[in-house]
Amino acid sequence: MDVILGAIRGAFGLMIGLDATLLEIVALSLQVSLSAVAIATALALPLGAAIAVSKFRGRQTVIVILNALMGLPPVVVGLVVYLMLSRAGPLGELGLLFTPTAMVVAQAILILPIIAALARQAVEDAWREYQDQLRSLGAGGWSAALTLVWDIRFSLLTAVLAGLGRAAAEVGAVMIVGGNIDGVTRVMTTAIALETSKGDLPLALGLGVILVTLVLLLNAGAYTLKEAAQRRYG
Amino acid sequence: MGEEPMRAPTSLLPLRLEEVSFVAAGKTIIDRVSLAFEAGPRTIILGPNGAGKSVLMRLCHGLLAPTSGRIAWAVPERPGDRRRQAMVFQRPVMLRRSALANVEYGLKLAGVARAERGAQARAALQSVGLAELGDRAARVLSGGEQQRLALARAWALRPEVLFLDEPTANLDPGASAEVERIIQAIHAAGTKIVMSTHNLGQARRLGDEILFLHQGRLVEHAPVDRFFNRPASAEAGAFIKGELPWT
Amino acid sequence: MDLKRRLFLGAAALAVALPLAAQEKFITVASTTSTEQSGLFKHMLPIFEQKTGTKVRVVAQGTGQALDMGRRGDADVVFVHDPAAEKKFVDDGFGVNYKQVMYNDFVLIGPKSDPAKIVGGKDILAALKRVEGAKAPFVSRADKSGTHAAELRYWKSAGIDIATQKGPWYKETGSGMGPALNTASSMGGYILADRGTWLSFKNRGDLAVLVEGDQKLFNQYGIMLVNPAKHAHVKQDLGNAFISWVVSPAGQKAIAEYKVGGEQLFFPNYKGR
Numbered sequence: 001m002d003v004i005l006g007a008i009r010g011a012f013g014l015m016i017g018l019d020a021t022l023l024e025i026v027a028l029s030l031q032v033s034l035s036a037v038a039i040a041t042a043l044a045l046p047l048g049a050a051i052a053v054s055k056f057r058g059r060q061t062v063i064v065i066l067n068a069l070m071g072l073p074p075v076v077v078g079l080v081v082y083l084m085l086s087r088a089g090p091l092g093e094l095g096l097l098f099t100p101t102a103m104v105v106a107q108a109i110l111i112l113p114i115i116a117a118l119a120r121q122a123v124e125d126a127w128r129e130y131q132d133q134l135r136s137l138g139a140g141g142w143s144a145a146l147t148l149v150w151d152i153r154f155s156l157l158t159a160v161l162a163g164l165g166r167a168a169a170e171v172g173a174v175m176i177v178g179g180n181i182d183g184v185t186r187v188m189t190t191a192i193a194l195e196t197s198k199g200d201l202p203l204a205l206g207l208g209v210i211l212v213t214l215v216l217l218l219n220a221g222a223y224t225l226k227e228a229a230q231r232r233y234g
Numbered sequence: 235m236g237e238e239p240m241r242a243p244t245s246l247l248p249l250r251l252e253e254v255s256f257v258a259a260g261k262t263i264i265d266r267v268s269l270a271f272e273a274g275p276r277t278i279i280l281g282p283n284g285a286g287k288s289v290l291m292r293l294c295h296g297l298l299a300p301t302s303g304r305i306a307w308a309v310p311e312r313p314g315d316r317r318r319q320a321m322v323f324q325r326p327v328m329l330r331r332s333a334l335a336n337v338e339y340g341l342k343l344a345g346v347a348r349a350e351r352g353a354q355a356r357a358a359l360q361s362v363g364l365a366e367l368g369d370r371a372a373r374v375l376s377g378g379e380q381q382r383l384a385l386a387r388a389w390a391l392r393p394e395v396l397f398l399d400e401p402t403a404n405l406d407p408g409a410s411a412e413v414e415r416i417i418q419a420i421h422a423a424g425t426k427i428v429m430s431t432h433n434l435g436q437a438r439r440l441g442d443e444i445l446f447l448h449q450g451r452l453v454e455h456a457p458v459d460r461f462f463n464r465p466a467s468a469e470a471g472a473f474i475k476g477e478l479p480w481t
Numbered sequence: 482m483d484l485k486r487r488l489f490l491g492a493a494a495l496a497v498a499l500p501l502a503a504q505e506k507f508i509t510v511a512s513t514t515s516t517e518q519s520g521l522f523k524h525m526l527p528i529f530e531q532k533t534g535t536k537v538r539v540v541a542q543g544t545g546q547a548l549d550m551g552r553r554g555d556a557d558v559v560f561v562h563d564p565a566a567e568k569k570f571v572d573d574g575f576g577v578n579y580k581q582v583m584y585n586d587f588v589l590i591g592p593k594s595d596p597a598k599i600v601g602g603k604d605i606l607a608a609l610k611r612v613e614g615a616k617a618p619f620v621s622r623a624d625k626s627g628t629h630a631a632e633l634r635y636w637k638s639a640g641i642d643i644a645t646q647k648g649p650w651y652k653e654t655g656s657g658m659g660p661a662l663n664t665a666s667s668m669g670g671y672i673l674a675d676r677g678t679w680l681s682f683k684n685r686g687d688l689a690v691l692v693e694g695d696q697k698l699f700n701q702y703g704i705m706l707v708n709p710a711k712h713a714h715v716k717q718d719l720g721n722a723f724i725s726w727v728v729s730p731a732g733q734k735a736i737a738e739y740k741v742g743g744e745q746l747f748f749p750n751y752k753g754r
Contacts, residue, residue, distance in 0.1 A: 086553050086554075086555050087553055087554035087555050087712060087714065088552075088553035088554060088555070092554070093714075095714070097555055098509060098538065098540060098555075129327060130327055132292070132297055132323060132327075133323060133327035135297060136295060136297065136317075136320065136321045136323075137317070137320075137339070137340050137343050137387075137391075138316070138317040138343045138344065139343055140313070140314075143343075147329070147339075151329050151330050151331075152330075179538075179540035179541075180540075180541070181538045181539060181540060182522075182523070182539065184538050194518075196659070196660075196663070197514070197518070197656075197657055197658075197659030197660045197663070198518050198659045198681065198682065198683065199659055199662060199663060199666075199682040199683040199684030199685070200683045200684075201683070201684055229330075232371060233330035233331070233371045233373060233374075234330065234371045234372070234373030234374040
């Protein structure tokens, strides 16, 4: 118990002292995960919405696979992206291995199914409510889907947050494709892994406290936003 | 509003249904219905719950495709054309925007220029008595206000035909009366009204002709007075007396 | 080619959007967890970086993985501690400009309770024979690292065929030095570790150094450039500059002056080979 309390004290000490290395690591973590979320959302929302409103052969199979991909193991994604980006691999010329860009790509791939699957569910539920009215007014396929997505944007925020949570928490993918290079690709989760393996458990725990607090703050912010929107628009 | 709905050189009506059936999950919901909707009279589709009124309206409006039979407007609708018929549902569905914005949305889909949407939308709200609530979020309005808003949205499109699927089923008597008043006004302005209801009083008040539906079949089609005073079918007679069992 | 070009443009756009160290000179060095976690790199690399303006990006893994990285061409320089594997790497044509630059030593660590009774011994082979005889818990890294390779050599030299003679007492964790030490600490097991990692390891629990000083425990480090003939993109000039610096008096001094708790961890021994 004292180890944990000591860790929390240590963590706050680091934060209040604005330790430069810590700030660098936190900034990079946010940059990588938020970038990954932005890219994944831009691709996943249209994908989820399209599946939700379309009828096509094999639709049920696609939905099952999409839901299953939510459970993609990060370390597997990291390994596959590593093999693609390695000099010995097909995209080696891009020279992206061991850079933050590679980490963004890996995390975006990891969370895309999560956001798409959750978006699909939300859009499909709303589609049931809106479909007849929108079609009655003359809104065709894409136009109706876009209007719908915009209308339920605050519910979709939940899906995006789920993706962000997953990205910020994972270590397997960013460790493999980033290499945990000091000052270049070290993020909170890989730093925690490193300090744990060095046996510096209090520091690792302290970093963990900071990471969890950050994610908590992000979620609280989004929840407040949702509530305000609910009150305003009904 | 007081304006004539835009009539193309040729009217949409009459709408003809020939031997139309609709089967879903093995159940026959509409059973070989043949009829014609002519311009002019306010048509009431009357029947007990489960008779198939809602499905018939959706078939006519184009939301469902018949399993067999033909549904044909005098001027066929092509995808991409501006819609010349509108529908108001039992539960109004509003976007998460202001009341005014919801009406403007309908106008936008109809191809009305951005500069004119505001004025037309405001006029529509005025005609249903919602002028002061234009900036309120549509989904926080009361049930009656939302249904009036749905009418405003549909009317702003100047449809030739307005379908209404049990529009007052969820409203209290005061709101229902308001809605009926608006429907009369829309009819007076020249739009063909096709409305479903299971409420006998409403059918008498608002109808010129009655289409009586029972278990998916068109059992009787008569002017309102003859239907209520001298119903031709046994089912109609039982329904009017309140004796028809639920299907 | 068109798809690759489109992908490249996309990646380029991303790289611009993430302006993190995209413009600086740097080399990628594949090295081992023992060198990184001991803190040596944190001490000596800034000296080189200040002098030349070239940043050194270290990807720290086990020796086996580091050499694999070199074979694939994902690093410019490889800096590990397994002379036999390094020789094969160079002989197979994957490495050039190979130099042996420093050594540290391994120590045999175990619980203070010492069930195998090896404390104070100066003979690693005798100690391992006693551990096996007592079937005392022993943690092996089992991860193709230089430390693991050394451990296997010692078992063999002690006349023990560990592959067939291992039992439940022999725990193969497949992990780096730190995690393996964590495991040994929590189960009170014996473990072979490099002194550097041990000195900076903070979770010792009941563990202590029991056997040290045997000449056989001497652990040699080597550095080499990934062969540009095999991988044209390797940063030869910058990589060779790093290697030259490590074996230069300045570099060797930087290695020698690194201390943890007053103890020197690494001993430079470049002999112009």
